[in-house]
Amino acid sequence: MEPEDSMEAISPVSMNTISGGDQIDRLLSQAVNIGNNMILHEPTCMICSSPYREEIEKNYLETNNYSDAIKLFEEKTGNKISKGVIENHMKFHHDKEMRELQKVEYIDRIKRYSSQNLTTLDRISICFALISERLMGINSVVPSDGESIANIEKMKSSETARLMGVLNNLLKLQAGILGEMKSSGELISIPANDFVQIINKALSEAQTDRERKLVKGIIDSLDVLSRRAQ
Numbered sequence: 001m002e003p004e005d006s007m008e009a010i011s012p013v014s015m016n017t018i019s020g021g022d023q024i025d026r027l028l029s030q031a032v033n034i035g036n037n038m039i040l041h042e043p044t045c046m047i048c049s050s051p052y053r054e055e056i057e058k059n060y061l062e063t064n065n066y067s068d069a070i071k072l073f074e075e076k077t078g079n080k081i082s083k084g085v086i087e088n089h090m091k092f093h094h095d096k097e098m099r100e101l102q103k104v105e106y107i108d109r110i111k112r113y114s115s116q117n118l119t120t121l122d123r124i125s126i127c128f129a130l131i132s133e134r135l136m137g138i139n140s141v142v143p144s145d146g147e148s149i150a151n152i153e154k155m156k157s158s159e160t161a162r163l164m165g166v167l168n169n170l171l172k173l174q175a176g177i178l179g180e181m182k183s184s185g186e187l188i189s190i191p192a193n194d195f196v197q198i199i200n201k202a203l204s205e206a207q208t209d210r211e212r213k214l215v216k217g218i219i220d221s222l223d224v225l226s227r228r229a230q
Helices: 021-029 053-063 066-077 083-092 097-114 120-138 149-184 192-205 209-229
Strands: none
Touching (some): 053 066, 053 083, 192 209
16 A cells, blocks of 8 residues: 555654764863974963973073073073972973873874764663673683782672672663653653564555565564664
8 A cells, every 4th residue: 555645754753962073172172282393382381381492491401400491591581480480391391292192192082982973872882892891801810820819809809899880870871861762752662562463463464465575674674773772
């Protein structure tokens, strides 16, 4: 039977996904203090922000004398600084680009992960898989030299209990989301026995091969959706 022109297809309500990639980029970029020249730059540091930075750093490295570096800075800029400014810069800002580059690499990975258009339930499923992998990994550890069986078993029990606590929270979160989806009409549920009876009735009443193919197509589509949800 061909559908009537006046019949409207049922459109499922799409589930909200995590978005806002531009905001994530802006937020993460604030964690990195490195310029286009790949040199660490702390905006609040007077040495980092000085056009004479390299000259002052070179002076301190050659003399290892705070007074000389302070005097040079005052001569070049007309501003006074304390020993603490030089000391803080040389200890935390000079030649510390590796730390910032590692941040850049880490942030790039986070941005790639966050760019995936996954639902919250998809992300929970990923967490389930990760926790399951860790549970198997931890409980496959065996005693080695220097580690007693008692210590290993204690570690296994402690880590297993901790991970099971995380897993329990994820299950609660998943149940809460599914409950909200059901209440809002985004999730349709039906008792298994009633569903089977409806399908069997449709198959028994199908009179042509085309009608049977339509029913089978619905079953196959529902099976695919069920597998995705698992």
